[in-house]
Amino acid sequence: MRRGQGRYARGPHPVRRALGRGLLGLLPWLAAAAVAVLLAPVTLVAAGSAAFGWWRGWPPRRLYAAAAASLPMVVAWLAAVAAWPVSGAAAPAGVGPGPRWLRMAAAPYRAWLAMARLAEHGHLAAAAIAAAPPAVPLGICVGGLAWAYRCFRMESGAGGLTPAAPAAFDERLWRRQVRTAKAMLAAPGALPLLSPNGHVVTGATIRSVRHRAGRAAALPYSRLRSHQVVIGSTGTGKTTLLLRLWAGFMAAGLRGYARGAAHRPLLVVLDCKGGASSRKVADRARRVLRDAGARSTAIWPDEASLSLWALPPDRLVTTLLDLIEHGTGGAAYYTDVMESLVCLAVFAPCGPPASAADFLARLDADWLAAAYGAVGDAGAVATARSGKRAFDDVSLRFRALWRRLGAGLDGGGSFADADAWYCILEGTAEAAVAEAQARALTDLLAHYAVGGVREILLAVDEFSSVSRRLPIWRLYERARSLGLAVQVSAQSWEGLADSEDERYRIAATAEGGIWLLRTPRPGPVAELAGTRSYVDTSRRFDGAGVWDGSGFSRTRLVPVLDADIVRRLDVGQVAYVYRGGVTYVQVKRLTGRQAALAPAAVREPAAGAAPGYPPGWAPSPGPDGLADTVPLPRERPASSARVADVPDASEVLDEAFGTRRE
Amino acid sequence: MAQRHALPGTNVINSQRHQSPSESPEVRRGPGLAVRNSAALLFAADMYGVQLDQLAALTGGERSARAAIARWRALGYAQTARLGPGPAWLWVTRGGITACGLRYTPAQPALGRLAHIRAVAAVRIALEATAAYQSAGPFWRCERRIRARHGVGVRQHLPDAEVHWPDEAPVAWAGECWAVEAELTAKTVARTTQIMREILSRTGDYGCAAADAAVPGRPPRHARVLYLCSPAALRTVVRARAELGPLGARVEVRDLPPGALL
Secondary structure, rough: OOOHHHHHHOOOOOOHHHHHHHHHHHHHHHHHHHEEEEEHHHHHHHHHHHHHHHHHHOHHHHHHEEEEEEEHHHHHHHHHHHHOOOOOOOOOOOOOOOOHHHHHHHHHHHHHHHHHHHHHHHHHHHHHHHHHOOOOOOHHHHHHHHHHHHHHHHHHHHOOOOOOHHHHHHHHHHHHHHHHHHHHHHHHOOOOEEEOOOOOEEEEEEEOOOOOOOEEEOOHHHHHHHOOOEEEEOOOOOOHHHHHHHHHHHHHHHHHHHHHHOOOEEEEEEEOOOOHHHHHHHHHHHHHHHHHHOOOEEEEEOOOOOHHHHHOHHHHHHHHHOOOOOHHHHHHHHHHHHHHHHHHOOOOOOOOOOHHHHHHHHHHHHHHHHHHHHHOOHHHHHHHOOOHHHHHHHHHHHHHHHHHHHHHEEEOOOOOHHHHHEEEOOOOOOOOHHHHHHHHHHHHHHHHHOOEEEEEEEEEOHHHHOOOOOOOHHHHHHHHHHEEEEEEEEEEOHHHHOHHHHHHHHHHHOOOOEEEEEOOOOOOHHHOEEEEEEEEEEEEEEOOOOEEEEEEEEEEEOOOOOHHHHHHOOOOOOEEEEEEEHHHHHHHEOOOOOOOHHHHOOOOOOOOOOOOOOOOOOOEEOOOOEEOOOOOOOOOHHOOOOOOOOOOOOHHHHHHOOOOOO | OHHHHOOOEEEEEOOOOOOOOOOOOOOOOOOOOOOHHHHHHHHHHHHHOOOOHHHHHHHHHHHHHHHHHHHHHHOOOEEEEEEOOOOEEEEEOOHHHHHOOOOOOOOOOHHHHHHHHHHHHHHHHHHHHOOHHHHHOOOOEEEHHHHHOOOOOOOOOOOOEEEEOOOOOOOOOOOEEEEEEEOOOOOOOOHHHHHHHHHOOOOOOOOOOHHHHOOOOOOOOOOEEEEEHHHHHHHHHHHHHHHHHHHHHHHEEEEOOOOOOO
C-alpha cells in the first residue's frame, strides 16, 4: 500500500495519462472534422480544388487566381439577394428579410440553411446550387491554402511518411507538370506565337522558381532585343527553340514596326555548322519566318551574296587583314608589310576597290606607283616600290582567301535587301574558312547597324566552330549602342568560347537570359543563376518508421537552377534563366505551313538575276533537280509594293473619264 | 405611305396612294407581273438610290425607266420621290432588297449624301460603258456592300467602291482590285494624303480582323486607287498624290464624268 501510494503519488496512472493525452491530441482533429462537416460544401470544393491542383501540378497561386475569378459570381449573387423582393416567388437561396446590409451579411448563413433544408428533402442538386455562390470561391481558396501547405511541407522536408517522400513527391509533381504542359501544347490555339499584349510565347510553363508562374511562357520583345545564350546538346530541341525565338522576334518586331514604334526588324543567323542539315534548317527557318511576317529570307551564300566592299575604307583594311591568319614573333614583320600594301590598295586615289578582282589587280607595285604618282604622293610611291617583292606573296594569300571564301562576299547585296539572312558557314568541314566568313559577316553587320535603321538580332548557332576568331564579346560591348542584339548558341558550356574567362564573360552579359537545354554540365550556369533561401528540416525517428514530433529547421541557400533537373530534361524542354529566377518550359514547335514557292516557279532557270530578286540570287539545285530553298522577292515596303509594275490602265480610264490629270 | 415617308418639301412622283404588295390588285392577280430590268434594280439597291436620268441610262431610255419604276412600285420593290434638285430619286425598299437577295438595311437616300451618291453612280455607269469593262466583266463592289460587311464602330476609311478584275480578263490589269473614290469637295491635302496612304497600304478585306488590315509583307489589297474629282477637289487631290512620292504612281486622278454633279 505504501509502495503503491508512493508509486502513484505524483499523478494519475500512466495508462490514464496516456489516454488523456491521446484524447487531447484528438480534440483539434475532431473540431476540424466537425467544422468540415458543418461546412460540407466548402470542404468538398476545397478537397476537389486541392486534388485538382495536385493532379495538374499547378502552383497554389493559380488556385487563388481561380478563386478570384469566381468572385464576380459572388458579387452578382449578393446583389440579387439585396435587391430580390422577400415575398417574391422563386427567390434565390440566401434571400431573407431585413435591411440590405443585413441581407448581404446574412446571405451565406441563409444559403447554408437553404442548402441544409434542400439536402434534407433529398434535393441534392438544388442544395449544391444553393450553396455554390459562397462555397465555390471560399472552397477553392481553402484548397489552394491546403495545396500550398502540402507543397511547403514536402519542399522543406517536414512532410511525408518516409525520408524519401519529399524527393518522390517532387519527381511525381514534375511528371504531372510536364504532362499538363504537353497537354497545353496539344490544345489548338492555346499557344500563339505572340500573346495579346505582344509578348513572344515560347511554350508552356512546366515549373517556375522565382518567376511569375503563368500557363504560357512568354517573353517581352525587349528581352529578345538583349543578348541571350542558348546551350543544349545535339537532339535536345535547340533548333526548335531557336526557330521559335527567331519567329517571335520577327513577328513582334514587325508588329512594333507597323505600329510605328520601332524600326523594321532584321534577323541575321550565322549557322556555323554547315552541310545538308544546315540547309534543311534554313529552309525550315524561311517557312517559319514567312509565317511570322517576314517578306524575304536570304540564304547566304547559296542564293544571296553580300558585298564586303561596301565597308568604309578604314574598316575594310582591318577586315581584310583579319581575314588572313597572322603569326606572331618574327611573322609580325610580314603582317606589317601586308598592312601597308593593303592600305595602299584600298586608299588608292581612285577610290576603294569595288570587288575582289579589283582589289587583287591593285596589288601590283607598278599600278600603285602610277596611281599615287598621278596625285603627287611621293611617300606612297616609295612605299609601293619598297614593298615590291612582297606584293606577290600578299596577292597569293588573298587569291587563296577569295578562292576559299567563294563569291558570297563579293556580290552586290546588302543586309537591307531582306528581312532575314540565314548565313551557312561550313564550320564543320572548313573551320578556317568559316571563321573568316563569320568575321567578315559580323563586320559587315556592325557597319550596317551603325545606320540605325533596323532592329537587329544576330544569332550565332554552333558558335564553337568560329569562336576562335570571332570575338563575340567585343561585339556585345558595342552592340547596345548599335541597336544590335546577339544570341549565341552552343552545344555545351565549353563550346561558348576557348577560355573560361570568355565563357563567363559571354554568359554573364546575357541580359536577355540564358536558355539551357539538356546538357551534362549545367554547373556554371547554375552558379550564374544564383541562389534562393530554402527551409531545410531534419526530423527524428521514433521507433520503426514513425516520425517523432521533434526536429530542426534551418534556412539555407540552394541554387535557383536545379542542375539535376537540367541533366534530366527531355527533348523540347528548356530551363530559362533570367535575373535570379528560372522557368522550365516545354517549347512549342513551329512548323512552316506553306511551301516556300510553287514548284513551277522553282523550275525556272535562274540565270543571272530574276526580276524582283537581288543580283546573283540563284536557287541551288537539290537532289531531284529542284531547288531545295528558294529566294523570296527583294524587300520592298508594303506600301510601295507594285509601284513600278502597275500596268497601264489608261485604255479603260481614258475612255470612261478622259485623260489623266497631273 | 410614300407621302408619309417623303420629307417635307418633296413631291411624290406618283400622286396615287401607294399600296403595299398585298393590297395591290396587280399583285393579287398572281405571277403575271415580271420584274423589268432586274440588273437596274440591283444597281439601285447597291448604290443607295438612283436618279431617274441615270436609271434611264441603265434601262435604255426614259420610257423604259418609267415603266420599270411602275413595275417595281407595284411590286413594292422601290419607292420614288423628288428629294432634291434635278430628276426624282428611286430607292429600293425592304421587299426589293430581299428580292435581290441582299442584306442591306433599307433606307431612303440621305439628303446630305445625294450629290455623292449621284457622283458614284455616274462613275459606275461611265466605267461600265467602256469596252474593256464589258469584255472583262469585273465585279463592282459598292460602298453599301463593303459597309454591310464592315464592323460597327470600327473607324476606317471605306472607299466608295472596289472594282475586282477577274484573273482571266483580257486586260493588262487582270487580277487587280481597284479602289474608287469620288471626290466632290476638297478636303485638306494632309487628310487626302492620309486616306490615299491608308487605301494603298491596306492588305486585308474590309471587315477583317484589325491585325490583318495592314500587315507588312503581304501584297496590298488595292493595286491602285482611282480618284474621280470635281473641279473644286481636283487640285487638292493632285497635290496629295504628289505628297505620296513614288506611291503616287498607283493613284489615278481623273475628272468626274459629265452629268455626275447634282
